[in-house]
Amino acid sequence: xSKLLIVILFLAAMFLDGIIFPALFGFRExxxxxxxxxxxxxxxxxxxxxxxxxxxxxGWAEFYWGLKLGTLIxxxxxxxxxxxxxxxxxxIKSGILxxxxxxxxxxxxxxxxxxxxxIL
Numbered sequence: 001x002s003k004l005l006i007v008i009l010f011l012a013a014m015f016l017d018g019i020i021f022p023a024l025f026g027f028r029e030x031x032x033x034x035x036x037x038x039x040x041x042x043x044x045x046x047x048x049x050x051x052x053x054x055x056x057x058x059g060w061a062e063f064y065w066g067l068k069l070g071t072l073i074x075x076x077x078x079x080x081x082x083x084x085x086x087x088x089x090x091x092i093k094s095g096i097l098x099x100x101x102x103x104x105x106x107x108x109x110x111x112x113x114x115x116x117x118x119i120l
Contacts, residue, residue, distance in 0.1 A: 003053060006040045010057050014064060031106075033061055037076065038105050042098055046084055054080075068120045075112040079105040 013032045021032075037054050044050050058072040086101050 006036075006053075007057070010036055010040075014061055018065065031110075033057075034072070034109055035106065038079065038102055038109065041080060041083065042102050042105070046080060046087070051080060070120055071113065071116055074116045075109045078112040079109040082108045 010033060013036045017032050037057060041050060041054055054076060055073055058076050059069075061067075062069060062072050083101055083105050086104065090097060
């Protein structure tokens with residue numbers, strides 16, 4: 001997947017999360033954009049360029065949804081830090097470990113986003 005495709009998929013996920021899903025299903029908020037960011041970070045290796053791209057996309061989502069600055073960026077950094085530590089100690093190349101690390105990243109993102117909304 002190219003990074004342009006990820007940006008296009010992210011914008012489509014933001015459109016679905018912000019307009020289509022709440023209108024059709026009554027969801028107040030969905031985590032399709034967060035899951036897309038986590039999958040993209042798991043697919044590519046974690047380096048500075050991919051981290052800056054994911055932080056820019058998270059910042060765009062914060063601006064689009066009217067959230068406070070840092071509501072999505074801080075949990076993203078915490079979950080990337082958790083993935084970096086997991087990757088440091090374990091060889092995450094197999095499918096099962098990648099799924100497990102994705103679930104751990106989602107849990108870390110979820111918990112730190114709750115903490116960030118309470119603090120901010």
